[in-house]
Amino acid sequence: MDKSVDAVVLGGGPGGYVSAIRLAQLGNKVILVEQGEIGGTCTNRGCIPTKALIHVSRLVKEVRHGERMGIKAPGVEVDFHKIQAWNRSVVGRLRKGVEYLLKANGVEVVKGTASFESANTVAVQPQNDRIRAKVVIIATGSRPSDLPVLRVDSKRILSSDDVFLLGALPRDMVIVGGGVIGVEMATAFASLGTNLTIVEIMEQILPGFSAEVIAPVNDALRRLGVGTRLKTKVVETKYAGDGVQLRLETGESLGADYVLVSVGRRPNTDGLNLQSTSVTLDQRGFIRVNNRLETSARGVFAVGDVTGLPYLAHRAMDQGYYAAEIASGVIDMLPPMHTPSVVYSDPEIAVVGMDEQEAARRGIETISGKFPFIACGRSLTMGRTDGFVKLIGDRSNGELLGAQMVGPGVSELIGECAVALTASLTLKEIAEGVHPHPTLSEAVVEAAKIALGRPVHYSSKGA
Numbered sequence: 001m002d003k004s005v006d007a008v009v010l011g012g013g014p015g016g017y018v019s020a021i022r023l024a025q026l027g028n029k030v031i032l033v034e035q036g037e038i039g040g041t042c043t044n045r046g047c048i049p050t051k052a053l054i055h056v057s058r059l060v061k062e063v064r065h066g067e068r069m070g071i072k073a074p075g076v077e078v079d080f081h082k083i084q085a086w087n088r089s090v091v092g093r094l095r096k097g098v099e100y101l102l103k104a105n106g107v108e109v110v111k112g113t114a115s116f117e118s119a120n121t122v123a124v125q126p127q128n129d130r131i132r133a134k135v136v137i138i139a140t141g142s143r144p145s146d147l148p149v150l151r152v153d154s155k156r157i158l159s160s161d162d163v164f165l166l167g168a169l170p171r172d173m174v175i176v177g178g179g180v181i182g183v184e185m186a187t188a189f190a191s192l193g194t195n196l197t198i199v200e201i202m203e204q205i206l207p208g209f210s211a212e213v214i215a216p217v218n219d220a221l222r223r224l225g226v227g228t229r230l231k232t233k234v235v236e237t238k239y240a241g242d243g244v245q246l247r248l249e250t251g252e253s254l255g256a257d258y259v260l261v262s263v264g265r266r267p268n269t270d271g272l273n274l275q276s277t278s279v280t281l282d283q284r285g286f287i288r289v290n291n292r293l294e295t296s297a298r299g300v301f302a303v304g305d306v307t308g309l310p311y312l313a314h315r316a317m318d319q320g321y322y323a324a325e326i327a328s329g330v331i332d333m334l335p336p337m338h339t340p341s342v343v344y345s346d347p348e349i350a351v352v353g354m355d356e357q358e359a360a361r362r363g364i365e366t367i368s369g370k371f372p373f374i375a376c377g378r379s380l381t382m383g384r385t386d387g388f389v390k391l392i393g394d395r396s397n398g399e400l401l402g403a404q405m406v407g408p409g410v411s412e413l414i415g416e417c418a419v420a421l422t423a424s425l426t427l428k429e430i431a432e433g434v435h436p437h438p439t440l441s442e443a444v445v446e447a448a449k450i451a452l453g454r455p456v457h458y459s460s461k462g463a
Contacts, residue, residue: 001127005029007135007327008122010114010272013040015304015316016139017098022324023135024105031131032107033114033124039095040141041305042313045161048094050184052087053164054344057191061224061346069383078192080169087164115273119297135299135327138279138287139320140272142265142305150176150237150261156244157237157259160185170194170257174246176234177262178205180343183217185260187345190224197227197254199234199246206343210355213406216386217345229254267306282308291333293323301327315339338421340414347387350414353402353421356392365395369427369451373407375458376446377438384408389443391417391427391451398426398452409440416444427451 005028009020012034020032037044063073102109110131112124122131144159146152152159158166160181169192175182178200190196198205198221205221205228206214221228229248236247237259246254267286274281279295279302280288286308293301301323304316318337325331343349359366370390373379387407393400403417420430431448435441446457 002130002132003031004132005031005108006133007031007137007324008033008114008131008133009137009139010122011040011139011141011268011304011306012036012038012098012102012109013139013141013304013316014042014313015141015320016040016137017102018317018320019137019139019303019324020107021101021105022321023137023328024107026324026328026330028135028328030107031110031133032102033110033112033122033131035111035113037095038099038102038109039091041143041161042316043095043098044091045164047313049087049091049164050160050181050188051344052090053083054184054188054346056083056086057188058346061191078169080192081167083192084164084166113271115271116276117273119277119279119300135301137320137323137327138272138295138300138302138306139304139316140268140306141316142267142311144261145264145266146261147176147234147263150234150246150259152261156239156257157261159261163260166258172196172243172256173258173260174199174244174254174256175260175262176246177264178202178228178230179207179262179264180341182260182262183221184344185262186221186226187224190221190226191346195225197229197256199229199232199248199254201231201233203231205230206349209343209349209351210357210404212390213349213351213404216347216406217343217349220346220386265305265311267308269306284308292326293319293334294326299327310339310341312339312341336422338418340418342411342414344411347384347407348405348410350405350410351403352414352418353400354392355402355404359392359394359401364401366392366401367395367398367427367451368392369447369449369455371443371446371450371458373440373443376440376443378440378442379408381438382408389413389447391430391444391447393427393451398428400425400427400430403444407440407443413441413444416441 007023007028007030009016009032020030023030114122154162172195174197176199178198232249234246243257244259278297287302289302303319303323305311340352372388374385390404392402400420427448
């Protein structure tokens with residue numbers, strides 16, 4: 001069947017469904033093509049189920065360590081089957097919400113696999129539909145990568161997608177790759193009782209984050225009994241009984257029930273028949289876009305993971321929203337985006353904007369203020385005093401350049417700093433903001449005051 005519409009969106013994940021909804025709101029007739037479940041990786045196999053699992057694991061850890069607060073709950077049991085069932089119910093509810101929003105906004109959803117016939121014509125199989133559109137937005141996302149010596153088989157060697165299909169809590173697990181996903185999974189499973197080891201080729205877990213913010217997370221993982229093998233890689237993999245045996249470059253052997261491979265992601269561009277268009281890819285196969293999120297083919301846009309790092313759902317959503325506005329002529333180009341990054345470890349890590357090293361590379365002289373949570377009344381009431389909030393500003397004019405945080409609930413605080421960056425607020429303006437007491441958010445104001453040399457609730461002079 002041939003159809004003609006104003007816009008077709010390929011992929012129903014965060015970037016795709018937001019694009020489709022905004023396009024429809026702007027008066028376009030829109031078709032969204034999705035071969036799997038609406039919501040994409042984020043809703044079905046990524047952000048949402050991972051954070052639901054982490055929340056459960058955090059509750060278990062808090063109860064087990066509650067005796068210092070007067071809570072005695074010996075023998076806390078974990079029913080992993082029920083955890084997985086609850087997790088699926090959360091995913092299902094959110095997915096239905098997205099499906100409702102698409103329907104409410106008049107977006108037609110077509111289930112199938114899309115490929116280009118030309119820059120403005122898309123074929124959808126197996127129904128053999130042909131869709132012509134003035135605008136095409138590619139939002140097909142990415143999928144987990146593996147290694148030549150460690151191929152994912154979804155049996156004992158798992159990707160992050162496979163974790164949510166496990167029927168029982170693993171007794172032992174090795175995670176190969178100590179990036180964001182690896183550390184989040186290690187935090188969750190170790191808190192639930194799995195014996196866990198992380199193997200990372202770099203000299204620290206969470207490569208790309210500063211040693212300063214990683215230190216409290218390292219300490220927390222050690223307390224959970226998580227082992228780390230740094231600056232090494234897997235050189236051999238074999239099945240051994242009901243588990244997997246790994247041999248490391250150092251010569252050490254590690255055995256486990258399961259191995260989770262967490263070594264990055266690759267774009268879902270194969271199968272799109274991009275050679276029938278003038279869309280160009282980079283060396284790793286990600287789609288190149290300009291400051292309009294437009295590809296080298298006029299009228300064809302791309303958003304989210306398929307355009308490369310960082311692989312963040314909120315980045316995909318923002319790109320999807322603005323791509324729809326650009327394609328509809330509302331704005332000319334992508335506005336400046338200050339995108340936070342969060343690691344949902346325990347304690348959490350959250351960063352946005354520049355750190356001091358990046359500022360120095362750009363020739364900017366900085367001032368900074370660092371407020372430790374041990375000086376925060378709210379964190380004391382929670383029994384969670386690990387971590388800090390650090391703000392970095394431009395010494396010449398006081399404008400906020402970035403924020404680095406590690407501690408309880410910092411995923412909820414970093415958005416405030418992202419808004420401050422977008423509004424070009426100064427440290428003085430942040431310091432003058434009134435925050436409720438006692439809250440963790442006071443740490444943001446206190447860090448700004450420290451940067452300005454006006455500390456009230458913290459002194460570095462000691463007793």
